[in-house]
Amino acid sequence: MPSARIPRTPRLRGSSALVAAGLLTLSTACAGGGGEEEVxxxxxxxxxxxxxxxxxxxxxxxxxxxxxxxxxxxxxxxxxxxxxxxxxxxxxxxxxxxxxxxxxxxxxxxxxxxxxxxxxxxxxxxxxxxxxxxxxxxxxxxxxxxxxxNGLALFTDTAVLDEAGVEPPQTWAELRDTAAELTEGDTKGFAFSAIGHEEGTWTFEPFLWSNGATLTELDSPEAVEALELWSDLVEEGSVSQSVVNWSQADVNDQFLGDRAAMMINGSWQLPVLDEEDLDYDVVPLPVPEAGADPATPMxxxxxxxxxxxxxxxxxxxxxxxxxxxxxxxxxxxxxxxxxxxxxxxxxxxxxxxxxxxxxxxxVPTARSRTAELGEEYPDVSTAIADAVQEALAGSTSAEEALSQAQQSVPEN
Amino acid sequence: MAARIGFLAPIVAYLVLFFGYPLAANFTMALREYTAASFYTGDAPFVGLANYAAVMGDPVFTTALTNTAVFTAASLFFQFGIGLALAVFFQRHFPLNGVLRSLLLIPWLLPLVVSGTVWRWIFDQEYGVLNQTLLALGVVDTAVPWLSSTAMALPSVTAANIWVGIPFNMVILYGGLQSIPAHLYEAAALDGAGRWQRFRHVTWPLLRPVSAVVLMLGLVYTLKVFDVIMVLTQGGPANATQTLTTWSYSLSFGELDFGLGAAVGNLLIVIALLFAVLYLRGLRSSGPAPARERR
Structure with missing residues (x-):
């Protein structure tokens, strides 16, 4: 009486991992396909x-x-x-x-x-x-x-910048000044996603890379300098501390709602922005010094x-x-x-x-995020996102946060 | 005999298939280095307790464990306290009692993603209604970073979770209160017991079995709370609201290291089991007492 028996368990092997994580109980087991006949x-x-x-x-x-x-x-x-x-x-x-x-x-x-x-x-x-x-x-x-x-660029609210009489910033120093100048009342000067996963990491990477730091040496002075720029922007009030909870879509909403005069975002937001009545410019991301090479992640x-x-x-x-x-x-x-x-x-x-x-x-200079780390990348990405959050939302210094993150980088 | 087995078979089959198997699989998985590649090759090297060692050696572990403890303890304490107060309050007869009681159920009926999103708006640092109100009343001078500071995020998330859990506690405790015979109160009143003494010596002891169930269920629910945290903070900022549950998820599905995720999941199970045993022992020792009183 095969029908009365308990179904054989090996069929569920695939879902076991998901179930085992203790969170999902997926019992779907896809039937294997493919035969010898014509496809x-x-x-x-x-x-x-x-x-x-x-x-x-x-x-x-x-x-x-x-x-x-x-x-x-x-x-x-x-x-x-x-x-x-x-x-x-x-x-x-x-x-x-x-x-x-x-x-x-x-x-x-x-x-x-x-x-x-x-x-x-x-x-x-x-x-x-x-x-x-x-x-x-x-x-x-x-x-x-x-x-x-796609890649990242700086989006600027044309009307706000014109009114303040400022140009889109090209260097970090200009970015800091412009962001401070544009911060007024309910509007913050600048916004970016610093959420605790890959979205936040990838927004931070252009700053890390264009300053000469690498993903394998997160505690280098160059990396610390990049993170300090971000934490200073938050500390000075030019960027809301809430960025630690904002996805890129949230950042876009802030920009659309006139609550941020500038933002870092990806090209895929262009169709979203065009649906609204907003005049904006898109310029390359600011670099540490004038003339430096931008480096955005691919x-x-x-x-x-x-x-x-x-x-x-x-x-x-x-x-x-x-x-x-x-x-x-x-x-x-x-x-x-x-x-x-x-x-x-x-x-x-x-x-x-x-x-x-x-x-x-x-695009030509855009970097592959996984070139250095391969399949180890997700681990390091999480560590970077944590370090960014630590520096922006906690009382930890950029240096301390990054030296902690460095421990997640595989040694070799 | 055959009939007995026949009746038992479905439930045993169900338990083995949907409870025993995943549990067993989780325990073996935690002993292996189970990564993305393991899925395809089926090759997951046995590493013994290395996953547990790695998890416990991770600085996030202490954070997650403390967060879980604080989150669970604070949630239970306030959910139960407020729930009990409301249940006692609704025992009295007053107009609109039923309507108000039904309205209080709303947090429980709303999908957690919805209430979580609403809480996210409430807690918003710049435009959230909470900060706007506090600023307007002059309670605070600057906007409080409810969800965006490592110090405030856990209390905020806990508060949202307390709100979600109050109706559950209230409903069950209210039911428990209804089953306490009214003549006990009358007798106590005749003996000169005041309101507090009646609560302390009649309500509280007779409510104990129900309270134990509520707290036990609440504990299990709270230990595995996932959606509220995911919607509000995703465990951030910087792991400030990371609990064992969310950490297990992010290890498994974020970093795709299923061995580590399973190890954390198992630790969570052990913790829940520990409390379950305490509960059962508590039941055994206090079990006969209410029965005697009820006679």
Whole structure:
């Protein structure tokens, strides 16, 4: 009487980790797919749930699937669910054929060995920014390619700056002065996200890097100086202490609500800002001294292909080539205010849309967050975010906070 | 005999599958280096107690443990205290009693994400209604950084959680009060007991079994509170509101180190079990007493 028996437990192996964390009780176990017969359908997973990305992703996948002669089942997950779902899939040896992953998360997935090396698969990587390819690289192998990338820049409220008669700041010293000058009544001069996870870290990284510090030596004087700039801005009242709880979307809301005259944010906020009646400028991030090189982290998601067997992989690469075609890349970039991953297309975009110019400009020098640390990056990212919060919200000095963070950096 | 097994089978199967298995898996996972790669390769090297050592050696551990203790103790104390006061208050007959009592249930009925978001607005440093009010009344000179300072964040989050928990305590305690026979109060009054003495010598002892249940359930709920903290501060700033629960989550799903996350989860289970044992022992020793009185 097999039906009366307790269901065999090995089927639940994949979800065990999630359940075991004591927080989620997922009992879904995906059925393994794939056979020897001809491939007629592929699966894809992404986290583009907001419009217009949601619709665009669906349409593009459908069109590219049609071209390759396969039907694509798309599964869109909330952002923070994507990695757990991918890991769950990985444990069943059943990853989606195509997945769109945030680039700092790529090494974690690539380290499992579940991803197809794209250069080996014959994907043409010509014409891409080297920095874009770098962001999809793990241990010298390209596993992911971004259709478009994004970065950070300084957004300024034109009306407020004009009224005060100041120019957008270009150096740290100018930033400090301008932020203080623009702080008046309910309006703070400046805002950025210092929230306790990757969003806060990535906003801080341009300051860290442009001052010459690295992610492996967090207690260097250069790093301390960068954090001191932030904590001074908060201490002087030019930046609200609440930034420790603000995501980038919250920062954007503050800017839209006239409660911050300047902000650091990403290019993807352009469509959001354009929906409102607000005159703003976008300029490159201020650097420590005039003439110094800006260094922003490379942002954006990369498409990766799972090792799901010859035929499926081949079809998936075919679909990926279509997704990364010039037309699709341009459309994707325009709709979402991303910088196209190919240099030529990006240059055209900068000419057509001057507000995108600072972002396009930053791409060649943009750094991969995971280049130095690989799969250790998330650990260090958390430590940096904690140090930033410690310095901004607590009584700890920047030096002390960063020397604590340094303990999370793996030694070698 | 066969029938007995037949009746037991479903519940045993359920417990083994949905309770025993995850629990066992959690214990074994905590003994392994279980990372993102382990999911795909199925290869999670056995590391013995290294995860526990790593977790306990982490400076965040002490913070999280203290926060959990403070958060739980303060939540229970105030939830129970205020809940009991309200329950006693609503025992009296007055107009709109029922309506008011129902209204007080609202915090309990609201999804925690909703009430959490509202609290976030209330606590907002610049524009929150709390600071605006305090400033207007002249109670404080400068805006208090409720959620954005490491010193204030934990008390603020705890306050929000207390608000959420009061109705639960009130409802159960109110039910407990209703079951105390009125003639005991009459007898006590005839013997010359004042209001306080009646509470102290009639209500309190007869309410003890109910109180114990409320506190035990409250303890378990509070230990695993997750959503309130996640919505308000996400454990920040700088781990100031990090509890064992949120830390376990961020280790597992933020840093994708499931072994460490499982170790923290297990410690949490052990703590809850410890109190469960205390509760059971307490029940045993105090069990017969109320029964005798009730006779």
């Amino acid at each position: 007629t359908s592929l699966t894809a997973m992404d986290y583009n749930l907001a419009e217009p990305q949601n619709g665009t992703t669906a349409t593009m996948l459908k069109e590219c699937g049609d071209q390759a002669g396969v039907e694509i089942e798309r599964d869109a997950q909330p952002r923070d669910q994507l990695m757990p779902r991918l890991l769950q899939g990985a444990s069943q040896q059943d990853l989606p054929d195509l997945m769109l992953i945030d680039n700092p998360d790529l090494p974690q997935v690539a380290a499992t060995g579940a991803l197809l090396p794209l250069d080996e698969a014959g994907l043409d990587t010509g014409g891409y920014y080297p920095s874009v390819l770098e962001a999809g690289t793990h241990e010298d192998t390209v596993y992911g390619i971004a259709p478009g990338v 942002g954006g998601e990369v498409w990766a292909v799972a090792r799901n067997g010859g035929e499926r992989e081949q079809k998936a690469v075919e679909v990926l080539e279509c997704l990364l075609s010039d037309d699709n890349m341009r459309q994707w970039a325009e709709l979402n205010a991303y910088v196209p991953a190919k240099e030529e297309l990006a240059r055209q975009l900068a000419e057509d849309d001057p507000r995108m110019a600072p972002f396009v400009e930053s």
